[in-house]
Every structure is written in C-alpha cells, then in structure tokens.
Amino acid sequence: MFDFLExxxxxxxxxxxxxxxxxxxxxxxxxxTVLAAMRVSPVPLMRGFGTTYVNVVRNIPLTxxxxxxxxxxxxxxxxxxxxRDFTTINxxxxxxxxxxxxAAFVCEALRSGINTVPVGQMEAARAIGxxxxxxxxxxxxxQAFRSVVAPLANVxxxxxxxxxVAAAIGVAEAAALMRVMIxxxxxxxxxxxxxxxxFICLTLPAGLFLGWVxxxxxxxx
Amino acid sequence: xxxxxxxxxxxxxxxxxxxxxxxxxxxxxxLHVLQDIDLTIARGEVVVVVGPSGGGKSTLCxxxxxxxxxxxxxxxxxxxxxxxxxxELAALRADVGMVFQSFNLFAHKTVLANVMxxxxxxxxxxxxVAEARARQLLDRVGVASQADKYPAQLSGGQQQRVAIAxxxxxxxxxxxFDEPTSALDPEMINEVLEVMxxxxxxxxxxxxxxxxxxxxxxxxxxxxxxxxxRIMEETTxxxxxxxxxxxxxxDFLSKILHH
Numbered sequence: 120m121f122d123f124l125e126x127x128x129x130x131x132x133x134x135x136x137x138x139x140x141x142x143x144x145x146x147x148x149x150x151x152t153v154l155a156a157m158r159v160s161p162v163p164l165m166r167g168f169g170t171t172y173v174n175v176v177r178n179i180p181l182t183x184x185x186x187x188x189x190x191x192x193x194x195x196x197x198x199x200x201x202x203r204d205f206t207t208i209n210x211x212x213x214x215x216x217x218x219x220x221x222a223a224f225v226c227e228a229l230r231s232g233i234n235t236v237p238v239g240q241m242e243a244a245r246a247i248g249x250x251x252x253x254x255x256x257x258x259x260x261x262q263a264f265r266s267v268v269a270p271l272a273n274v275x276x277x278x279x280x281x282x283x284v285a286a287a288i289g290v291a292e293a294a295a296l297m298r299v300m301i302x303x304x305x306x307x308x309x310x311x312x313x314x315x316x317x318f319i320c321l322t323l324p325a326g327l328f329l330g331w332v333x334x335x336x337x338x339x340x
Numbered sequence: 341x342x343x344x345x346x347x348x349x350x351x352x353x354x355x356x357x358x359x360x361x362x363x364x365x366x367x368x369x370x371l372h373v374l375q376d377i378d379l380t381i382a383r384g385e386v387v388v389v390v391g392p393s394g395g396g397k398s399t400l401c402x403x404x405x406x407x408x409x410x411x412x413x414x415x416x417x418x419x420x421x422x423x424x425x426x427x428e429l430a431a432l433r434a435d436v437g438m439v440f441q442s443f444n445l446f447a448h449k450t451v452l453a454n455v456m457x458x459x460x461x462x463x464x465x466x467x468x469v470a471e472a473r474a475r476q477l478l479d480r481v482g483v484a485s486q487a488d489k490y491p492a493q494l495s496g497g498q499q500q501r502v503a504i505a506x507x508x509x510x511x512x513x514x515x516x517f518d519e520p521t522s523a524l525d526p527e528m529i530n531e532v533l534e535v536m537x538x539x540x541x542x543x544x545x546x547x548x549x550x551x552x553x554x555x556x557x558x559x560x561x562x563x564x565x566x567x568x569x570r571i572m573e574e575t576t577x578x579x580x581x582x583x584x585x586x587x588x589x590x591d592f593l594s595k596i597l598h599h
Contacts, residue, residue, distance in 0.1 A: 161425065242407055243444035243503075247458035247510055248434025250427060257461065262448050338447045339492035 123304040124313070132296035133317050139213060139282040139292055140321070144275055146218030151225025155263075156255055158230055169226070177223040181284050184220050188212040189288040205289070213285035221278050228270040232263035237340075265336045272329035276322045293317060358383045358514055358545050359404060364413035366399060373399045374410065375569040381514070386546045388560035388577070390553070392592055395567040397549040398441075401518045404547065405436040418513060434462045437507030437515040441522050443499040445491035445506070451478065452487040455506045463510065470509075477505040481535050497528030501535055514545040521552055553596065557581060565589045 157169035176184075189212055192198040200211040236259050244254035264271075283294035297314045301307060359381040366374040373396045381387050389397045402408040404415060406422050406429060415422045417436065423429045446454050455474035459465045465473070478484045481501040483494070491499055500520055507515060517536065521529045533555050540546060540559045550556065556563055556577055563580040565573040565588070572586045581597075584590050 237442075237444075239440060239442050239444035240446065243438075243440065243446065243506075245430070246405060246407065246433055246436075246438035246440075247506065248430050248432075248462040249458070250430045251425075253461055257457065258446055258448075265448065339490060340447055 121309075121313075123300070123306050123309070127296060127300060129296065129313075129317075132291060132293045133321070135210075135290065135292040136279070136282050136318075137321065139210070139217065139285055139290070140275075140279045142214045143217035143221060143282070144278055146214065147221035147225050147274075147278065148271075150218060150222035151229060152260070154222055154226035155229040155233065156252075156260070158226065159233055159255070161251060173223045173226055176220060177227070179220075181216070181220050181281055182287055185213060185216040185284050185287055188216040206291070209285075209288050209290050213282075213288060213290045217278065217281060217285070221274060221281070224274045224277070225271065228267045228274055229260075229263055231270070232265075232267035233259060235266045236262045262338050265338050268329055268333035268336060272326050272333070275329070276326055279322050279325070280318060356383055357381065358385075358418055359547070360414075360416045361400075361404075362414045362416075364400075364403065364410050364415060366403065366408065366410045371569075373569050374403065377413070377571060379564065379571065379574075381545065381547060384543050384545055385561045386540045386544075386548065386559055387562050387564055388556040389547065389549045389564045389566060390551070390556055390592075391566040391572075396569040397566050398518050400566065401516050401547060401549045404514075404516055405433050405438055407438070430462070434458065434510050435513045437510060437512035439500070439503050439507055439515065439517045439520045441519040443491070443496070443503045443523070445499055445503055447491055450488055450490055451483065451494070451502050454491070454502060455509050458506065458510050474505070474509060477508050478502070480508075480538075481505045482531070495528060496524045497531045500524065500528075500532045504532075504535055504539075508539075514547065515539065517546065517548040517550065519549050519551070521550065551596070553581070565592070567592070 154169050154172060157165040160166060193208060193212055199208050202208045202211055240258055241254055244258040282292055285292055286295035293314055297310060300310050304310060357380050361377050361379040364374050364377040377400060389400065391397050399408050403410050417432060423432060452474055455477060456470045459470035459473060460467060475484060475487060478487055481504055483498050483501050486494055486498060521532050533552060537559050560577045563575060563577050564571055567588045573584060573589050584593055
C-alpha cells in the first residue's frame with residue numbers, strides 16, 4: 120500500500136523541515152525578545168522602531184518575504200549569508216525570512232506577557248537600584264516568558280507549518296518533496312495524508328510538551 | 341533611661357540633613373498633588389507622614405527616589421540633587437530603601453533570592469557573601485525559616501518583612517515606607533510595625549507614610565500632616581495628637597481616633 124514511498128527521502132525532507140523550524144525558532148525568539156524590549160523601553164526611537172517593525176512585517180505575507188530573500192537579497196543584492204552552493208544559500212535565506220517574520224509574532228506574544236507583570240515588580244526592581252535593562256532582564260522578562268509559554272507554543276506550531284513556504288525558493292523540505300511526489304505518483308490522497316501526519320507528528324508533541332511546561336513554570340501571585 | 345527619653349523627644353539627632361525638598365510641585369493632570377512642598381529630613385530622624393487619602397502622602401514618598409517625577413522644585417539626598425534617568429539614578433536608588441504597600445516581592449524568585457539580587461547585581465557582592473547577609477537580615481526580621489519559599493507561599497506580614505529585608509540588604513542611607521501595613525490583615529500589622537520600630541531604634545533614617553497612629557505616636561521624631569497636596573502641619577507626635585493647630589488636622593484626627 121505504501122510502495123509509492125520507495126525511492127523518496129521522506130525522512131530527509133522532514134529533517135530539513137525540523138532544521139528550518141528549530142533554527143528559525145531560536146532566531147525568532149532572540150530577535151523577538153529584542154523587539155519586545157525595544158517596544159517597552161523608555162527610549163522613543165527604540166519604541167518607534169519596534170512598533171513600526173512589527174506592524175510592517177506581520178502584515179506582509181510570508182511568501183512575499185521568503186521570495187524577497189531570494190530575489191531581492193540574493194539575486195539582486197548578492198547576499199549569500201556566507202554560503203557557496205545554492206542549497207545552503209536558499210536554506211539560510213529561508214531561515215532568515217522565517218526569523219524576520221516570526222519575530223514579529225514572538226514580540227507581540229511577549230509584550231502581552233510583559234503586560235501581565237504588575238507595575239510594582241518593575242518599581243521594586245528599580246527601587247533597589249537595578250538599571251532599566253537589568254530590571255527588564257532579571258525581573259520583568261523572566262516573568263513575562265513564563266506567562267506566554269502557551270501563546271509561544273502557538274507561534275511555534277504556526278512556524279513549523281510556515282516552513283513549507285520555503286519550498287517557494289527551492290528548499291528541499293517536506294512540502295517540496297510532496298509536490299514532487301504528487302507529480303510522479305498516483306496515490307494523491309495517501310500522499311497528502313502521509314505529509315499531514317508527518318506535520319502532526321512534529322507539532323502535536325511540541326504543543327503538548329509546551330502546554331505542560333506552561334503549567335509548570337507559571338508564576339504564583 | 342533619661343537619655344533614651346531625650347532622643348525620643350528631641351527630633352533631629354545625628355549630623356546634618358539627609359533629604360531636602362524645596363518648593364516641590366507636581367500635577368497629575370489638573371490635580372495639583374504636591375504644592376510647594378518644603379521638607380527637610382535629618383540623619384537618623386523618623387518622620388511619619390499622615391493625612392487623608394489623596395492628600396499627596398504617597399506621591400511625596402515616591403518622589404524622594406524618583407519613582408514619581410516632579411514638575412518643579414528640588415530634591416536633594418545627602419547633598420546631591422536627584423539625577424535624571426540612567427545609571428546615576430539607579431545608583432542613588434540603591435542608597436534609598438523603599439517598602440511598598442503591596443510588597444512587590446519578585447514573584448518568580450525565592451525569598452532568599454529576593455534579598456540577594458540587589459547585593460549581587462547592584463552592589464557586586466560575591467554570592468556567598470550576599471547569601472550570608474541575606475540570611476542574617478531574614479533572621480533579623482523573623483522569617484529566616486521561610487528563606488527557600490516563594491513569596492506567594494508567605495503571609496502578607498511575612499512578605500512585607502521580607503520586603504524590608506530586601507531593602508535593608510542594600511545598606512540604604514534612608515528607608516521610605518509607603519503605607520507598609522495598609523494591605524495587611526489586622527493581625528499581621530504589628531509584626532511589621534515591630535520590625536520598623538526596631539529599625540527606628542537602631543538609628544535608621546525613615547520616612548513612613550501610614551495610617552497607623554500608634555506607630556506615629558511611639559516611633560516618630562516628627563509628624564508631618566498632609567492634605568490637599570500641602571504640608572499643613574509639622575510637629576512632634578505628642579503635640580500633633582494632643583493639640584493639633586490646623587483645622588484640617590483636628591478634623592482628620594477626630595475622624596480616625598473616635599471609633
């Protein structure tokens with residue numbers, strides 16, 4: 120029944136999906152945290168940048184961003200991100216595009232978390248002489264992160280599925296392989312089902328695990 | 341014996357002025373919360389600020405370490421004017437202990453970590469030195485056995501005593517108390533006031549905004565009565581409670597003392 124799978128590197132394709140997801144997730148988490156810090160900082164220029172970034176980036180379709188990394192950054196501006204062969208260049212560009220896009224959502228999730236931390240926490244932090252960045256880093260952000268694990272899990276699941284857009288610039292992840300198989304094989308429904316199942320295998324455990332973490336780390340007040 | 345009584349009755353012990361406020365004004369929108377406030381606090385003095393709600397007491401207290409900015413006037417601590425935002429302000433705040441009405445202990449850190457954080461990150465002390473000092477302070481305020489718990493596991497009175505220890509850990513020149521017992525259940529008020537009395541006896545300079553008249557009577561060197569954004573009266577506790585001069589103060593005292 121599953122003979123049609125023979126000759127295709129299904130695991131390899133999903134492995135590429137996983138690598139795209141993990142690298143972009145780490146990048147988006149870091150960049151999104153920086154953006155959130157900017158959005159709550161007392162410096163108007165930083166706040167302005169953060170707000171503009173989020174409002175521009177989250178309103179552009181991901182496909183446009185990913186295609187721009189290839190056509191705009193690579194083919195027009197010659198940005199190769201330190202790679203030589205096309206496969207690596209496209210992979211890195213896709214990670215960049217996914218990071219840039221997802222960071223906007225991480226930022227907003229985190230900012231809503233920052234809003235759940237009572238003002239008194241910041242005041243107490245500053246009252247013992249912590250500077251603004253210290254107070255944010257040691258007191259506010261750790262509590263904010265704990266309250267947004269569940270929303271961040273949503274962002275991660277969305278990101279996992281969004282990696283399929285990388286197929287648009289020729290990254291050989293799961294969706295790219297699916298397209299090839301649909302062209303060559305007859306079992307269209309089965310092929311779709313296999314890939315759907317593959318994605319559920321990635322996202323479901325991640326979602327359940329983070330749901331558990333969310334309960335575990337929540338701050339008691 | 342007579343010495344102790346003398347220090348209690350004569351305000352302004354120690355040497356020189358620690359906090360000086362001159363012509364301080366602040367508005368919240370149309371509300372003029374601080375109107376031409378002049379106040380000088382001497383080293384080692386315990387000043388209790390009382391008055392009706394909305395009179396500007398808390399704002400005054402919070403202005404001293406710039407948690408509230410002021411519109412005009414000057415505030416100087418230990419001879420230095422309050423710096424604007426930035427490292428200098430952070431350094432100044434480290435020297436000014438603050439205790440809040442709602443405790444504001446760091447909710448994600450243990451009691452011990454709460455008292456250690458400022459020592460390690462601001463005073464740059466070694467971890468073991470900071471821990472020893474934190475344990476000593478927690479013992480002093482009577483919550484040593486709770487060191488490894490999280491704030492939410494403690495009673496309000498215990499939390500407030502930890503908050504006092506956290507402020508003391510910075511070795512502040514002055515302690516500000518912004519209605520420290522207002523959020524507490526009645527049976528926990530005394531355990532906090534007792535810690536504060538002990539601090540006062542040890543010579544700490546204190547500004548205390550409170551509704552606890554018993555504390556004002558027993559621990560204050562001076563009572564400042566504020567209403568409508570002004571300092572209406574500034575005198576010794578005995579004088580204030582037995583023969584207040586201003587009509588507002590008489591009215592205020594008649595409302596709170598007769599029930």
